[in-house]
Amino acid sequence: MxxxxxxxxxxxxxxxxxxxxxxxxxxxxxxxxxxxxxxxxxxxxxxxxxxxxxxxxxxxxxxxxxxxxxxxxxxxxxxxxxxxxxxxxxxxxxxxxxxxxxxGKSRQPRVGKAHGIVNFDSYHQRINAMNYALTHDDGVRLDYKDAEVILLGVSRAGKTPTCVYLALHHGVRAANYPLTEEDLETDRLPAKLRPYKNKIFGLTIDPDRLHQIRQERRPDSRYAALDTCKREIAAADVIFRTEGIPVLSTTHASIEEISSRVLEALGINREMY
Amino acid sequence: MxxxxxxxxxxxxxxxxxxxxxxxxxxxxxxxxxxxxxxxxxxxxxxxxxxxxxxxxxxxxxxxxxxxxxxxxxxxxxxxxxxxxxxxxxxxxxxxxxxxxxxGKSRQPRVGKAHGIVNFDSYHQRINAMNYALTHDDGVRLDYKDAEVILLGVSRAGKTPTCVYLALHHGVRAANYPLTEEDLETDRLPAKLRPYKNKIFGLTIDPDRLHQIRQERRPDSRYAALDTCKREIAAADVIFRTEGIPVLSTTHASIEEISSRVLEALGINREMY
Known part of the structure; x- marks a missing residue:
């Protein structure tokens, strides 16, 4: 055979x-x-x-x-x-x-042009965006004035990989903010995010899938419980709807698709590395 | 015109x-x-x-x-x-x-197959590798037993973006360890890395370029001084040579090229996402 x-x-x-x-x-x-x-x-x-x-x-x-x-x-x-x-x-x-x-021109074949360093400027932009993503991950640093994108969602909705992808492949400075229990008690955006509303994109996810992902991380915790996942997602969705924030479900989307949708929704047109 | x-x-x-x-x-x-x-x-x-x-x-x-x-x-x-x-x-x-x-078969056209989630297993591998890269970045966590790759080099030689790329696009668990002043005083691998020598890949860089990168980060510091860069790179190169560690200069290499070279040198064949 x-x-x-x-x-x-x-x-x-x-x-x-x-x-x-x-x-x-x-x-x-x-x-x-x-x-x-x-x-x-x-x-x-x-x-x-x-x-x-x-x-x-x-x-x-x-x-x-x-x-x-x-x-x-x-x-x-x-x-x-x-x-x-x-x-x-x-x-x-x-x-x-x-x-x-x-x-009306002939090609000039050059090996390795596509993924070599074409110029230092774009290289810097890419590396600086990556540093930005890592220092503005998970609400660690709450200074968003230089952000081009702020991803908003509950823990494990897919924010971090998307921010890193946006940095690495588009040189976009992307921060992310995890909605905490306290944030989820109101229907509105956390106060510190309000000035940057036009950069915010929401990520949601199917509660069953979120439960499955969190179970892997902290098995049988309150954090991972299906009830917790349902409640957090419902509360986050209320905020997105009330504030008119564009939102995407990451349940069946790849990191590439989420990133493309974010750039499209926020009107960011940047070359791909 | x-x-x-x-x-x-x-x-x-x-x-x-x-x-x-x-x-x-x-x-x-x-x-x-x-x-x-x-x-x-x-x-x-x-x-x-x-x-x-x-x-x-x-x-x-x-x-x-x-x-x-x-x-x-x-x-x-x-x-x-x-x-x-x-x-x-x-x-x-x-x-x-x-x-x-x-x-001997017809295509079955399906929109968005290439960058959709094909299966949860590969998605998990990718996300878990990303978490691994972020928690094993910059010598923060020194437990390398699950690492498939350990990148070694002085600060700002290109380790972090490469680890993140390897995670995101190949689902490879890549850690990185920054050679400190203390490490650089000897000609040998730091003791904690010796058990994992076959997973180690060295990154070097032209001292002038390193100086330029560090200047952007901490202008006119001792860290960024050209003399410091020259001394650190020379000492790191001695370790790579003495220990027989494969090494690549990142001066003119893109993140993609560095990643490809690392996978090739360590014999890791993993599909690309």
Whole structure:
């Protein structure tokens, strides 16, 4: 019986672009079982020959022809990889000719441009945003004047990962504030947040799911009890509704989707790193 | 004079895949100036018509035909967007037919599969890894038995963003330990790290660059002085060399590249989120 179909993400750079599009493609073929491997930094003929040998061997072992998703900019490398006998999908090739025609210019292939440091300014923005997220996590520092986003929600609704993602990938300074029991006793925003209302985005979550997440953290505590989760979520939702704060349920949303929705709702258009 | 060429990343999901490959493509056309906009969650005909109007208007304003990088899975939406008159690059289309032939199966288009929650297990792994990174940042907690990676280096060498990236995108539990003045007085690994030597990866950085980064943080301090940076880096490099620890300079490396190199050096093969 043949094994899972071997997939290789091959690149002369990090391979992140190849893996991102490859993963998106494979999710559209749900009936096939895949086994994926990353082959980054294949930037010499010797490494390419070794990669091609390993790809061929994986195909023989699985009894299935491998699929290579390649973002190799160097054509010599690409040809060596093609010698592995795999089906090679070059993720740039189909788009280069139409872009060259449209822009009236030839591409200037450069390895590793996509995820190298393009300039120090954007690098700084990204790192500073990350420091901001970590120092303004979980209501630790309550100074929000430099925040671009303030995520609001009960504990474990998904605030921290979203703030970190917004910093890392968009250079956005995102703080988060956990609604405490005291905050939840009123129907209004905590006073210290009122001046920043236009930066606030609410996260809610299904109480059963929240219960499950909190159970993992502090099993059988009052904090994790389903009743507590229900009560806190209901109270938070009242605040969001009363104050007209945009809100998203994180129950079935990935960190990427939450982040995209937040940027869209707050009208922040920032390039992606 | 025509303005910058308008680029739109259009998707019925988050658009992250479209933006990732679009950005990689555009870095290969360095002579053209682009102005990019994200249009995520275009999942109804009405939103698609509005998007098409905005794309057309941006082209007219700039005096340049817009380029759309699209990951729309829904073909009705894709056709409406094509009506904008832009050059549309569909990032899936070229690869679907060869994959269908190779796999002997038809695609099953589903919107938003790539960056939705595919299953709770991988979601948990990712979130737990993030909590791990935040609680094992900067030597705060010195219990490394569950770590898969321990990044070692002087303050501001790039450890924290790399740990967070590894957690967020690979679900890897990454701790980091800052080499203190005391640690740097010897040529060996701090005793508490010795049992975990096979998980350790060193980060170094050009002293001038470190000086520049620390200056931003604590201007004109002893911490930021170029002499301090030179001395600390030299001492850290001695430890890496003496102990045979794999090491990378972060001076010109992006967070993505550092992360890829770390995973490769430690032999960790984990799918990317």
């Amino acid at each position: 043949p094994g899972a179909r071997p997939i290789f993400y091959v690149s002369d750079g990090t391979g992140i672009t190849a893996e991102t599009i490859g993963h998106s493609l494979l999710t559209q073929f749900t009936e096939t079982e895949f086994k994926s491997d990353r082959m980054p930094f294949i930037d010499t003929d010797a490494k390419a020959h070794e990669a091609a040998r390993n790809i061929r061997a994986a195909g023989e072992a699985a009894g299935e022809r491998p699929v290579v998703v390649s973002s190799c900019v160097n054509q010599d490398i690409a040809e060596i990889i093609a010698g592995s006998g795999a089906l090679v999908l070059d993720i740039f090739e189909p788009f280069i000719a139409p872009l060259e025609r449209e822009l | 025509p303005g910058a060429r308008p680029i739109f990343y259009v998707s019925d999901g988050t658009g992250i895949t479209a933006e990732t490959i679009g950005h990689s493509l555009l870095t290969q056309f360095t002579e053209t100036e682009f102005k990019s906009d994200r249009m995520p969650f275009i999942d109804t005909d009405a939103k698609a018509h509005e998007a098409a109007r905005n794309i057309r208007a941006a082209g007219e304003a700039a005096g340049e035909r817009p380029v759309v990088v699209s990951s729309c899975v829904n073909q009705d939406i894709a056709e409406i967007i094509a009506g904008s008159g832009a050059l549309v690059l569909d990032i899936f289309e070229p690869f679907i037919a060869p994959l269908e032939r190779e796999l």
